[in-house]
Amino acid sequence: xxxxxxFQRVSQAPTNPKAPPKTRQFxxxxxxxxxxxxxxxxxxxxxxxxEKLRQAYFWIVNNAVISPHYDVEYNDGxxxxxxxxxxxxxxxxxxxxxxSSFILFPLLTFATRRKCLFVGGAGRGKTASAxxxxxxxxxxxxxxxxxxxxxxxxxxxxxxxxxxxxxxxxNAQSMNDIRIAWRSWLxxxxxxxxxxxxxxxRTQSALLTVMGDNYAEVLNHIYECPESAWxxxxxxxxxxxxxxxxxxxxxxxxxxxQALAFNPRFLGDLLVRIEENIRPEExxxxxxxxxxxxxxxxxxxxxxxxxxxxxxxxLEFFASQxxxxxxxxxxxxxxxxxxxxxxxIDWGQMVAADNGRDRLKDLxxxxxxxxxxxxxxxxxxxxxxxxxxxxxxxxxLEDVRQTLPFVLHDKLQPxxxxxxxxxxxxxxxxxxxxxxxxxxxxLANDEYNRLDLDRNDAVGELSAxxxxxxxxxxxxxxxxxxSKIERLIGELVKxxxxxxxxxxxxxxLKYLHQRYTNYLHWLRSQ
Numbered sequence: 001x002x003x004x005x006x007f008q009r010v011s012q013a014p015t016n017p018k019a020p021p022k023t024r025q026f027x028x029x030x031x032x033x034x035x036x037x038x039x040x041x042x043x044x045x046x047x048x049x050x051e052k053l054r055q056a057y058f059w060i061v062n063n064a065v066i067s068p069h070y071d072v073e074y075n076d077g078x079x080x081x082x083x084x085x086x087x088x089x090x091x092x093x094x095x096x097x098x099x100s101s102f103i104l105f106p107l108l109t110f111a112t113r114r115k116c117l118f119v120g121g122a123g124r125g126k127t128a129s130a131x132x133x134x135x136x137x138x139x140x141x142x143x144x145x146x147x148x149x150x151x152x153x154x155x156x157x158x159x160x161x162x163x164x165x166x167x168x169x170x171n172a173q174s175m176n177d178i179r180i181a182w183r184s185w186l187x188x189x190x191x192x193x194x195x196x197x198x199x200x201x202r203t204q205s206a207l208l209t210v211m212g213d214n215y216a217e218v219l220n221h222i223y224e225c226p227e228s229a230w231x232x233x234x235x236x237x238x239x240x241x242x243x244x245x246x247x248x249x250x251x252x253x254x255x256x257x258q259a260l261a262f263n264p265r266f267l268g269d270l271l272v273r274i275e276e277n278i279r280p281e282e283x284x285x286x287x288x289x290x291x292x293x294x295x296x297x298x299x300x301x302x303x304x305x306x307x308x309x310x311x312x313x314x315l316e317f318f319a320s321q322x323x324x325x326x327x328x329x330x331x332x333x334x335x336x337x338x339x340x341x342x343x344x345i346d347w348g349q350m351v352a353a354d355n356g357r358d359r360l361k362d363l364x365x366x367x368x369x370x371x372x373x374x375x376x377x378x379x380x381x382x383x384x385x386x387x388x389x390x391x392x393x394x395x396x397l398e399d400v401r402q403t404l405p406f407v408l409h410d411k412l413q414p415x416x417x418x419x420x421x422x423x424x425x426x427x428x429x430x431x432x433x434x435x436x437x438x439x440x441x442x443l444a445n446d447e448y449n450r451l452d453l454d455r456n457d458a459v460g461e462l463s464a465x466x467x468x469x470x471x472x473x474x475x476x477x478x479x480x481x482x483s484k485i486e487r488l489i490g491e492l493v494k495x496x497x498x499x500x501x502x503x504x505x506x507x508x509l510k511y512l513h514q515r516y517t518n519y520l521h522w523l524r525s526q
Contacts (some may be wrong), residue, residue, distance in 0.1 A: 016054055016097060016391045049298050050388055053111060056136060056288040057389070061103045064132055064280035065125050066269055069260045071434075072099040072402045074390075087428075097390075105257045105406050106133055106231065108385040110190070110290075111298045114378070115211060115230035115252060117196075117410075120259030122235060127194055128281065129259075130231035134190040135284045137229075138291060144192070144281075147185035151198035153242045157206045160199075161186070161216045162223070180221045186210070189228050189292065196232040196249075198242040208249045254378045256409040258434075305384040307395045310454065315379070315400055317453065318444040320501040321363040322412065323370030327354045333507070337369050348417070357497050360419045363443055364500045366436075368413045379407045397445075405437040412437065458488055459505045466512055470519050478520050485513045 061067055073079075076096035084091050102118075102125075109116035110133050118126035127148075134144035149160060162182040172178045185191060193199075199207065210216050211230060216223040232253065272278070290298070327350060328340040340350050347368065359365040382403045387395045414421070414429075414436060421430050429436035453460075462485060489509050492502060 016051075049294060049301065050391055052288060052290070052294075053107065053298065053389055054391075056290075057099070057103060057107050059285065059288055060107070060129075060132060060280075061100055064284075065103060065129050066262065066266045067100040067102045067125070067260070068263055068266065069100050069102065070094065070098045072101050072104055074098050074398060074402070089428075101406060102129065102257050102259055104386075104389070105255050105382070106130070108382055108389060109133075109231070109255060110136060110229045111295070111389070112302060112381055112385050113189075113227045113229045113295070113299060114254040114381065115232070117253045117256045118231065118233045118259060119256060120235070121261075124259035124262065126233040126259050127192075130192045130194075130233065131281050132284065133229060133231055134188070134192060135281050136288065136290055137188075137190045137295070138289050139188065139190065141279075141281050144190070147188055148192040148194055149185060151193065151195040151242075153198060153200065155199050155203050157203055157218070160203055160206055161210075161218050164219055175220050178219055178221070180218050180223070182216065182218075182223050186216055186223055186225050189226055189295065191228045191230050193230070193232045195234060197234045197245050201243055201246060204243070204246050204249050208246070208252065211249070211252045250410060251372070251374065253410065255382060255406045257406060302381070302385050302388045305387050305393055305395060307380060307384070311395050311397050311400060313453065313457070313460070314397060314445060314448055315376075316504075317448045317501055318441055319371050319376060320504040321444055322367050322500060324364055324498065324500040324503045325350070325354065326357075326498055332510075335503070337367075341369070347415075351415070351417070357499065362499055363440060363447075366414060366418045366420050366440065368415045371408070371412065375408060375411045379404060382407055401438065401441055404441055405434040408437050409433055412440075459508055462488070462512055463508065466515065470515075473519065475520065475523050478516055478523065482513060482516050482520070485509050485516070 073092060073094040074096040075094055079095045080093040082091045083089070106116050106118070106129055108114075118129065120126055131141065131144050131148070134147075135141055139147075160183070162180050164178045164180055168178040193207070196204075196207070206216070210225060214225045214227070216225065273280075323336045323338070325337045325340050326335050328337065328343070329335040340347070357365070379400070383395050383400045386403050387393070387399045390399070392399075414433070416430055420426055429439060448454075462481070465481065489506060492506060492509075496502065
């Protein structure tokens with residue numbers, strides 16, 4: 001078989017074989033649920049698209065981008081492990097289908113139309129991977145390359161967005177008379193910004209508007225952009241480059257993937273490409289190219305993936321660890337790291353005053369900040385996307401665990417002066433941000449299990465009672481629930497140090513108390 005055909009070949013075998021779903025018995029209630037789902041409808045829907053997404057992944061990882069780093073590990077039973085080197089680092093041979101993050105998360109970004117940053121040294125495939133995503137969306141390679149925005153120190157807003165027509169500038173009587181020649185890349189469903197950290201600060205602000213709000217503005221003229229998948233590249237992820245990347249722009253990035261070093265054992269694959277003059281992005285099989293409607297359906301089906309309460313509770317517990325900063329505020333609600341940050345006071349000085357907790361045990365002491373609403377929403381979306389990609393429809397805890405480091409890579413900032421990083425066995429986590437975040441999640445789950453919160457969650461029980469609604473609730477029952485809340489708060493604060501998850505529980509109880517108090521006042525007025 002010719003090399004060209006090898007590159008264009010897509011395997012017909014299922015990428016993730018599963019038993020076919022059992023056929024449900026007919027229920028008369030189904031007549032009221034809408035049209036009957038036929039086999040053709042199922043083929044056109046979820047199963048066909050998630051299989052196509054996996055076919056795209058395996059074609060890229062096996063033929064286009066040489067990335068033999070299977071760092072997103074899944075296991076189906078015990079995995080074979082080996083202790084390697086003087087440091088006794090663990091080499092794991094996963095027992096289930098595992099993936100390369102450098103290909104997987106950009107592909108999930110494509111499916112969810114989010115924003116991905118590639119980081120790594122020059123010549124490691126960052127731009128090539130981004131171009132492949134544009135080709136998967138159905139654009140010709142030449143159009144993708146021409147539409148790519150290349151960051152440079154002289155880049156202006158006009159270079160990025162478009163120019164007013166010169167004749168209009170001379171003849172116009174008002175701003176409305178001036179037409180704008182918009183850049184063609186603004187209309188594309190895959191947008192690529194190469195070396196975004198070389199763009200001047202003022203131009204970064206214009207880029208932020210397009211990324212964050214999906215429109216461009218020049219001379220009071222607005223161009224509405226379509227929902228797009230974004231790919232940005234940088235040689236490092238610390239905001240370096242010609243210009244410091246503004247914080248708001250960095251915050252809009254949803255997931256960060258690192259381009260790992262090339263393994264010379266795969267030099268033969270490079271030799272074939274040289275001798276046959278083949279560029280993988282120019283021979284992408286038509287079978288793995290997605291139409292606009294398919295991408296829209298992908299997004300809809302990903303959102304339908306279920307997040308079980310058990311998984312959500314563990315994620316809540318993890319997120320609760322980090323925002324508390326007991327000495328930052330006098331009022332209970334303001335005892336947060338955000339209050340400390342906004343004060344402008346030296347971080348080390350404030351940490352020195354916070355001496356009430358076991359700083360080695362408290363996970364919150366490992367970070368300089370907490371998680372934002374955007375961070376948590378992004379984490380949920382990518383966990384759903386990874387679950388969908390794997391052919392499942394219910395998120396598992398391992399899906400969250402594998403997604404979390406890439407979403408929070410640049411969002412949860414470590415405090416490298418914390419006692420945790422001073423331990424010899426944790427020295428590698430000072431530089432390995434992904435490994436640290438995964439370890440942090442594991443430690444949070446260990447503490448969750450120790451507290452037995454799956455079976456012993458009094459705050460969760462009160463929250464579930466409230467979620468049933470207040471309609472028809474009597475004054476007597478309302479008073480009873482208020483008393484339960486007050487007793488529980490008394491038990492929680494009795495002789496205990498304040499940790500992040502307890503802080504959030506107390507704020508939730510205060511919220512419930514206030515809602516019942518307001519309802520009680522309303523009852524009395526009737």
